[in-house]
Amino acid sequence: MSARPDDRRVQRTRRTLQKALVALAFEKRFDAITVQDVLDRADVGRSTFYAHYRSKEDLFRSEFGQFLGYIRRGVAERGGRGERILPVRELFDHVREARRLYRTMAGSAMRPELYRMAVTHIAAGVEEALRARLRPRHEPPIPLPILANHLAVALLSMLDGWVTGGIPHPPERMDEIFHALVMPGVRAAVGAAGDGS
Numbered sequence: 649m650s651a652r653p654d655d656r657r658v659q660r661t662r663r664t665l666q667k668a669l670v671a672l673a674f675e676k677r678f679d680a681i682t683v684q685d686v687l688d689r690a691d692v693g694r695s696t697f698y699a700h701y702r703s704k705e706d707l708f709r710s711e712f713g714q715f716l717g718y719i720r721r722g723v724a725e726r727g728g729r730g731e732r733i734l735p736v737r738e739l740f741d742h743v744r745e746a747r748r749l750y751r752t753m754a755g756s757a758m759r760p761e762l763y764r765m766a767v768t769h770i771a772a773g774v775e776e777a778l779r780a781r782l783r784p785r786h787e788p789p790i791p792l793p794i795l796a797n798h799l800a801v802a803l804l805s806m807l808d809g810w811v812t813g814g815i816p817h818p819p820e821r822m823d824e825i826f827h828a829l830v831m832p833g834v835r836a837a838v839g840a841a842g843d844g845s
Contacts, residue, residue: 662700664690666711669704673749678708678756705758712762716769723773733777733834734770734803736826740819743811750811763804770800778838786839795837799830 668690672681683704687697701707723734743750753762775796782788788795806826809815817825834840 658700661692661696662710665692665697665700665707666714668692669707670711670749673708673752674746676752678752678758708753708758709761709765712765713769716766720769720773723770723777731831732823732827733774733781733799733830734826736803736806737819737823739803740807740810740822743807744819747811754808754812766804767797767800770803771796774799778834781834781838781840783839788837788839790833790837792837795833799834802826802830 665686668686669681672685672689681704683694683697686692686704686707687694701710719735719739753759771793775792778788778792778796782792803826806822810817810822815822
């Protein structure tokens with residue numbers, strides 16, 4: 649069944665508002681952006697904005713949630729066998745293209761909330777990937793939710809250091825480093841053989 653015209657119009661309006669906010673966040677601090685700035689950039693009326701969102705923060709949560717959904721799908725797609733548990737290279741590639749936006753949001757009052765959202769989404773995807781790797785009848789020495797949360801926090805810490813701390817390695821190398829650090833523990837937790845097979 650195809651989407652109704654009203655549904656398509658709603659999605660188009662939301663995309664327009666999201667794009668306007670992201671474009672503005674590339675230009676100035678997030679905390680300095682006003683709803684009026686977004687309205688002017690998107691060429692959308694105030695009543696239309698408030699029909700969809702309560703605030704610019706609500707608008708950004710929606711955009712960020714979609715991005716986290718993309719990351720979670722990437723985790724699920726790579727949750728089978730192999731030497732990767734997270735799509736680190738892809739995430740770092742994406743953030744490299746939007747480094748200025750990342751820095752803007754990292755310096756905003758929304759940072760703690762966005763961090764919690766990211767940990768929750770990424771950990772949920774990692775837990776699914778870990779369960780897919782779990783050897784039958786194997787009792788993990790570390791509960792999988794705890795391990796998944798640890799891996800999500802480790803990834804976000806590495807990403808933050810890479811963006812704000814000037815770590816010089818390209819995304820491919822950061823992927824290698826991350827997985828060299830975490831895969832021995834992942835294999836032990838899920839009961840995989842030492843070679844990851």
